[in-house]
Amino acid sequence: MYKWVIIGVLALALAGTAFWGYNERQEKNDIKIQAENNYQRSFHELTYRIDTLHDKIGATLAMNSRDSLSPQLAEIWRLSSEAHTDVGQLPLALLPFEKTEKFLTNIGDFTYKTAVRDLNKEPLSDEEMQRLEKLHDNAGQIKDELRNVQNTVLGDNLHWTDVELALSDDEPDHSDNTIISSFQTVEDTSGGFSDEKEFNSGALPASNEEHKFEGVTGKRINQKQAKTVAAKAFDLNTISGIEGGKSGKGSDVPLYSLSYQKDGESGYADISQKGGHVLTLMMQREREEPKLGLHDAQQKAQDFLEEQKLTEMEMVQSSQYDSVGIFFFVPVQNDVRIYADIVQVKVALDNGDILGYNARDYFMNHHERDIQKPKLSEEQATEKLNQNVKVQETHLALIENDTHEETLVYEIMGTRNDDDTYRIYVNADTGKEEEIEKQTTTEARFLQST
Incomplete structure (x- = not known):
């Protein structure tokens, strides 16, 4: 009798283990499906936005009314920013993709600086129109490449989670993965026209030379620590929902590229592996009517800089677009402003949230200078x-x-x-x-x- 009792207990235990294993496998499968759906959505939104970006630039070239031109340029700026966020949502953190991101940044910088200008007094120059023509052609090439990737993904029923798995292994060659090789083609295409010098509209002196990231100092941090840094920058109470990974070998500085999406908000940040410095930050959400003036917004920007341990910074330029205040700060050494180390902060004028932050130039160039006295008074x-x-x-x-x-x-x-x-x-x-x-x-x- 005891024999049958033992057999019964073992059978129940085995059934329980099988049930637990099934639930565990089902839960992992559900998470994988959710991740795949998120990746698919981000990719198709990226493709759509690049497509729309190309059309909007084309429409701008055909416009004659300056009243319509500024809003159109602002719309292009918004689209490039959103496309940049879409890239951050894809499992490409381990794949060098800086040229495409830089191209999107160049579009955003050029169109923003042009949009906030009084085009009645200072219309687009012939050179700027040529830049727009080139942007239109370049965006068209990237659009075509992304459409090719999209057709392949849909036609062959490819999965983005396979990309994530492939990039996380130690194999240097991923040419057998169709999505990875296709995105490498997109990156190579972008590399032909992501030169910052061509699209710098000269609003502020900026550093265009290749430099070592002299300002990136401190001990190496792991990915969990990087997520904690990002959560604080995003003003989140938890690291739950923050995703991403290490930058690829082609990155100019080792990074953790992290992103999150929650309740209609999304954020993207680059955190240096060395020292855990926030190099860039971008937030997207719906904004209400402005309630803050530029003075109050500037204080919010300065407070954020102090949180990032950037002190002795002086605001040198500000502007307002819609319900966003944009501020540029530079460090001061011996009463001399250092423009190569410039930092940009964007503040929401409805509630003071930090919507954008770019300190790459600061961490790329920052060091103690040997500044000589001026010969002229x-x-x-x-x-x-x-x-x-x-x-x-x-x-x-x-x-x-x-x-x-x-x-x-x-x-x-x-x-x-x-x-x-x-x-x-x-x-x-x-x-x-x-x-x-x-x-x-x-x-x-x-x-x-x-």
Whole structure:
């Protein structure tokens, strides 16, 4: 009798184990299906947005009305930002994809800086129209490549979770994976026209040279620690839902590329593996009517910089687009502004949330400089200006000249005819005008009131 009792107990245990194993397998399968659905959605949205981006740029080239041009350029900026977020949702963190992301960034930077300009007073130049033509052609090539990938994925019923699995192994060659090899083609295509120098509209002096990431210091962190850093930057209470992985071997700096999506919000961040520094951050959500002014938003931006341990930073430019405040900060060394180390922060004007942050230039270039005293005095530098320019304020600054050499200049804010405000960079040793920028109305009013 005992024999049959033991057999019965063992049978029940075996049945229970089988049931538990089935539930465990079913749960893992459900998670895999959910991940696959998320990847498929992000990919098809990316393809759609690049398609729309191409059409919108084409429509811009055909426009004649300046009243319609600014909103159209702003729409292109929005689409490029959303496409960038879509890329962050795909399991490509271990695959070098920086050229495509840089191309999207270049589109966004160029169209944003053009959209916020007063196009009635300063219409698009012939050179800028040529840039738009080139952007249109380039976006068309990427669109075609993505459509090819899409047709292959749908036609062959390929799975993105297989991509994630393939990229997580130690094999350097993934040419047998159709999606990976197809996206490598997209990346190679983007590499032909992602040169930042071609699309820099000159709104601020910027670093275009290749540098080591001198500002990335500290101990290496693991992926869980990186998610904790990202959660704080995203203003989340938990790391649950944050996904991503390490950057590929082609990355210019080892990163954790992380993203999340929740309740209609999405976020994307690059965290350095060394030191756990936030290099870039992008948030997407619906925004309400502005409730904050630029002064309050600037304080939110400065508070965020301090959280990132970026101190001794000075705001040098601000602007407003719709319900977003955009601020540029540079570090100051011995009362000299260092423009190569520039940081951008975007603040939502409805509630003060941080929507964007780009500190790549800072961490790429930041180091202690040996800054020599200027040969010209401030008075001598201002004497070099056009006599119709009224000087409002002057600062010493370090910028990169046309040959990418750091040059000490006097940065002079001045007005002409009491209407137009200019930022003029005069070489502090020779008196040569290195660069002149016209400020938008919003920038001018804000800078004059600070």
